[in-house]
Amino acid sequence: MAVITTVEQIGEFVGETVTIRGWLYNKRSSGKIRFLQIRDGTGTIQAVVVKKEVSPIAFAASDTLTQESSLEVTGTVRADSRAPGGYELMVRNIEVIQVAEDFPITPKEHGPAFLLDNRHLWLRSAKQHAILRIRSHVIQAAREYLNREGFILFDAPILTPTACEGTSTLFETDYFYGERAYLSQSGQLYAEAGAMAFGKVYTLGPTFRAEKSKTRRHLTEFWMLEPEVAYAELKDILSLAEQLVSHLVLSVLTHRTEELRVLERDESKLKSIVPPFPRITYDEALDILRQQGVSHEWGNDFGTAEDTLISQQFDCPVMITHYPLTAKAFYMKTAPDNPDVALCVDVLAPDGYGEIIGGSQREDDYQTLLKKLEAHKLPREPFEWYLDLRRYGTVPHSGFGLGIERTVAWICGIRHLREAIPFPRMLQRIYP
Template sequence: MKKISISQMPNHIGETVKLGAWVANKRSSGKIAFLQLRDGSGFVQGVIVKEEVSEELFTTAKGLTQESSIYVTGVVKEDTRSSFGCELAIDGIEVIHIAQDYPITPKEHGIEFLMDNRHLWLRSRKQHAVMKIRNEVIRATYEFFNNNGFTKIDPPILTGSSPEGTSELFHTKYFDEDAYLSQSGQLYLEAAAMALGKVFSFGPTFRAEKSKTRRHLIEFWMMEPEMAFVEHAESLEVQEQYVSYIVQSVLKNCKIELERLGRDISKLENIQAPFPRITYDDAIKFLHEKGFTDIEWGDDFGAPHETAIAENYDKPVFIIHYPVGIKPFYMQPHPERDDVVLCADLIAPEGYGEIIGGSERIYDHELLLQRIKEHNLDEKAYAWYLDLTKQGAVPHSGFGLGLERTVAWISGSEHVRECIPFPRLLNRLYP
């Protein structure tokens, strides 16, 4: 008898198979028992007809508790009523372990209770679907960059300096030196781009922001490409092609998960490059016309501002050319204006806010040194980065995509805390 996973069942219609599974839920009509089974690869219904099995087997099935682990055998049958397309007619059960008092029952639970039990909450259908979508975004990311000639580089997590200053970094001692948990691998990736041309990284980053919004995590994952000989406009094209690619990959490969989450896929089907572009100047004018009197030229956008701008479009929208004063030191100035830089934030539709921040990077040594001084950064700590502008400097650009915000948007999740397996929030380090 062949042991398979639930995800493989549609390929074995009419065959007798064996599954290792957990009992996600069960119900019984007296003559028929229905077991909702899961094994990590998917969910399926198992059916046990009392008249067709031994009394001992039926009694065993009725005695199973939520999240008990079992081996089951049975015939895979087509089920057109199910989005999965099949069910299992069970004729054998081997109990591995009977779970005791599983805390997350089918009833409603408060979010703090669920977060305290995150190690178990991950087993639920919704959380399973979100994690599958997260995995598909990661898989498609590697595929996109590998197919487009990028080399993966792994920047350090412990650093002696920061791309954006050290005010929001976690400090630690590195023997007798100060060190910080990385908020971005960008500077190291710029060095790698000078060696390999086009590079990308994917890894954890840390922000010591005391924020409790639905868009913020203390520890999150970022995709960061850097590209030599690529200017700002070219970088925007890479960004919109990349985002389009991952959205279409999720639509293709996560249909069941999107359906389980109740996601309106018509809004995702429209996500195809190119994306609209508006300047920061025009965004400020638009917000004033919409009655936002709390923002002036030179201010950064908050969540309500980004949402109002995004509502004007049915695709992600680039806001380009932000003021120098609200962006990091390394961004290339606009060639025709000294008050804005060649940068862009990509704002997702449906109120999910910024998912990408990127820019062309400064490659003139004197200007970069000036910017470092203006930001009161330690010149010695950035000596190696400055060295890049003295050894064959070229125009180059890059960006960073926040994985959890992107997954939240694509999956339709309300909060980024559901888009990472074990979220780190302002007041949460457990489990």
């Protein structure tokens, strides 16, 4: 019995006979020789079937194989510069598990609608594979970093009794006995309760926005990482944000080089992502816009065009702080030296990838928070528990939300968010 291994590990078995279990990615044939590109989930390897070196049954089997047929191949590992990947398998035997029906996704071009209809199969192609491995790594690296910094994972509920921020549109569903429930659009308020209990916490989970957004920067269901820290002021989470983001980038650069190569990502741009990130205020951002010939009224949040213009001035993600209160959520703390601006930050990724982080120092005074709720015309009852946090040992605290898909899309250098999550949920699409 040959040892069963993976393509990823194949380099350790040069000269030995191993078995790879996988699927046929592509096939080329030429007379008495067959080249099988086999993928096993960890990578792709070329298996060479030479007629005189395998049984007639095995050779005939190699001819019946269609794209994505499942098979076990046993052969000798050989380093060969002619093979993509550097190693190839000289086949001794082929065990066909299933001859697949005609696979819809061929090695040629396809349109986005077709690919999205076949997302469950599209996931097998090299580029999608690379993106999703990087996504997995980004999440792993984020958790690794936060755990090391003393954070604990604090899961927020997905079914909630009301809006967290009260602004965005919510997905509504029936709860029991005529009650309504809403899918969470942020775990933040719950994370604040966690921070008061544990000091440093983070939530990581799906969030839902029923906005009729129809752009490549939006999904209706997306994942968010939300650290929340007790006794932290705005400057503390600015530092946390730049440390976290640069750690994610460095970790992908170090551990996912093959995937970045598949994606043809310009790595030099990622290598320049090192702290400290530029920090500017909203007012300074307005100055930049003015220099670019764009006038923007004070008090309005920036739109996509403004975000892009500002981020283009920097190689690193830029941290914009002190937005007008009018443009931001009710829970943000007002700057002590300026009653019109919030102690908040938006982090814009370079190259027009947009906002990857939104955060703030939270309002920690009971009476002030109450007034802010009223000013935003939000009902008091659903927020009683949240107000309690300001009645029982309130402290300054801050946190932010990092959009996983936007971060992954930026690191991967892909145009559209839909490829940064296994099964994207969008305005016009919930299948498959």
